[in-house]
Amino acid sequence: MTTAEIAAKLDAHDPLAPARDRFLLPAGTVYLDGNSLGALPAKVARTVGHTITKQWGEDLITSWFRGGWLRLPLTVGDRIGRLLGAGPGQTVVGDTTSVQLFNALIAAARLRPGRRVLLMDAGGFPTDRYLAASAARLLGLELREAPMDRFAEAVRAAGDQLAVATASAVDFRTGELWDLAGLTRATHDAGGVVVWDLSHATGAVPLALDRDGIDFAVGCSYKFLSGGPGAPAYGYVARRHHDRLDHPLTGWHGHADPFAMEPSYRPADGIARYRSGTPHILSLVALDAALDAFCDVEPEQIRAKSLSLSAFFIDCVDEHLAGRGFDVVTPREPQRRGSQVTLRHKDAEELMATLIERGFIGDVRPPNLLRFGLNALYVSHADVLATVRELHALT
Numbered sequence: 001m002t003t004a005e006i007a008a009k010l011d012a013h014d015p016l017a018p019a020r021d022r023f024l025l026p027a028g029t030v031y032l033d034g035n036s037l038g039a040l041p042a043k044v045a046r047t048v049g050h051t052i053t054k055q056w057g058e059d060l061i062t063s064w065f066r067g068g069w070l071r072l073p074l075t076v077g078d079r080i081g082r083l084l085g086a087g088p089g090q091t092v093v094g095d096t097t098s099v100q101l102f103n104a105l106i107a108a109a110r111l112r113p114g115r116r117v118l119l120m121d122a123g124g125f126p127t128d129r130y131l132a133a134s135a136a137r138l139l140g141l142e143l144r145e146a147p148m149d150r151f152a153e154a155v156r157a158a159g160d161q162l163a164v165a166t167a168s169a170v171d172f173r174t175g176e177l178w179d180l181a182g183l184t185r186a187t188h189d190a191g192g193v194v195v196w197d198l199s200h201a202t203g204a205v206p207l208a209l210d211r212d213g214i215d216f217a218v219g220c221s222y223k224f225l226s227g228g229p230g231a232p233a234y235g236y237v238a239r240r241h242h243d244r245l246d247h248p249l250t251g252w253h254g255h256a257d258p259f260a261m262e263p264s265y266r267p268a269d270g271i272a273r274y275r276s277g278t279p280h281i282l283s284l285v286a287l288d289a290a291l292d293a294f295c296d297v298e299p300e301q302i303r304a305k306s307l308s309l310s311a312f313f314i315d316c317v318d319e320h321l322a323g324r325g326f327d328v329v330t331p332r333e334p335q336r337r338g339s340q341v342t343l344r345h346k347d348a349e350e351l352m353a354t355l356i357e358r359g360f361i362g363d364v365r366p367p368n369l370l371r372f373g374l375n376a377l378y379v380s381h382a383d384v385l386a387t388v389r390e391l392h393a394l395t
């Protein structure tokens with residue numbers, strides 16, 4: 001079969017194909033950058049419009065209490081929790097991933113007083129590295145870094161000095177998926193606490209935070225979840241830590257009784273104490289509406305489609321781009337792949353600029369990586385083949 005026939009067959013048998021209509025994608029565009037900014041879900045504008053005109057415009061401040069605004073960080077958190085393999089009452093939505101990560105690192109370290117080492121993933125996203133360095137300085141911890149393929153070794157080397165280990169589940173450059181369960185176990189064996197950044201995994205890879213015993217996790221909601229530009233991030237804290245959870249940002253929304261306006265901080269019970277200030281309602285409403293696109297979809301279905309797309313992408317590269325200067329950077333073993341394919345090429349910048357001009361949107365990361373995000377809800381095998389053909393035409 002030709003790659004065109006294979007694409008047609010895979011798309012014809014794709015149970016998630018109808019989900020594409022839940023998104024507004026511009027005609028003539030192949031969108032492979034949903035790992036950076038997810039496409040616009042069709043329901044979002046209408047829902048946010050209603051919140052603005054009715055809830056804000058007419059119901060005014062009563063919307064905080066009667067309109068459900070106050071609880072949105074928790075209700076939306078539980079909806080994301082379903083995609084994380086997290087039972088209700090452990091996920092809160094708000095602030096940015098950077099802020100969530102900072103909170104998680106500090107709160108995690110406070111669970112291990114007397115231990116000296118904060119271990120971070122050497123190839124992590126820059127914001128994670130910058131924040132881990134600052135958290136270490138603030139807490140007087142020794143910052144160590146290790147590449148992910150030697151992370152477990154570094155955890156063992158830190159031994160009983162390990163306070164916190166933090167890493168990304170999926171490498172933002174290569175799309176490699178790491179062993180969350182195994183690395184969490186290794187961290188626990190050393191007596192440490194783990195903080196995962198799940199930004200490139202959420203909505204893309206099945207996760208089992210409760211089952212895998214993960215302590216803390218954070219993630220973006222504007223990537224595979226399509227919550228919109230600057231959509232609020234989430235923070236997960238395993239229930240077993242809630243009673244001892246010492247949140248660094250003791251804002252009034254995490255207080256046991258915010259509207260009592262007490263002079264001193266008294267943390268709320270459960271995950272509610274992991275809130276801080278006033279939630280970003282319009283962004284939360286947009287994210288809530290975006291999550292409807294996932295309501296009848298199981299993470300395993302997303303995974304099956306995503307792996308089919310990435311395997312087909314790699315096959316098309318092998319078939320159509322051989323000898324044209326491309327290397328497949330993303331692992332070929334399916335269990336080691338997230339939901340993107342990364343290619344190395346010396347002219348990555350120029351190639352991507354031309355691809356985008358022609359309606360094929362991916363992105364580049366220095367020095368020479370072309371990244372293509374594969375959102376199982378709206379990307380087809382035909383999109384993948386068309387993109388590879390365009391790269392063929394350009395090289």
Ligand SMILES: Cc1ncc(COP(=O)(O)O)c(C=O)c1O
Binds near residue numbers: 097125128
């Ligand atoms: C792994 C990872 N963490 C964090 C972020 C971003 O954090 P923030 O939303 O605070 O900019 C990104 C992407 O921007 C990311 O890829």
Ligand SMILES: Nc1c(O)cccc1C(=O)C[C@H](N)C(=O)O
Binds near residue numbers: 035036037172
């Ligand atoms: N967060 C972003 C932003 O504020 C502007 C442009 C892109 C982004 C991204 O999400 C980048 C993304 N995290 C990455 O993996 O490179």
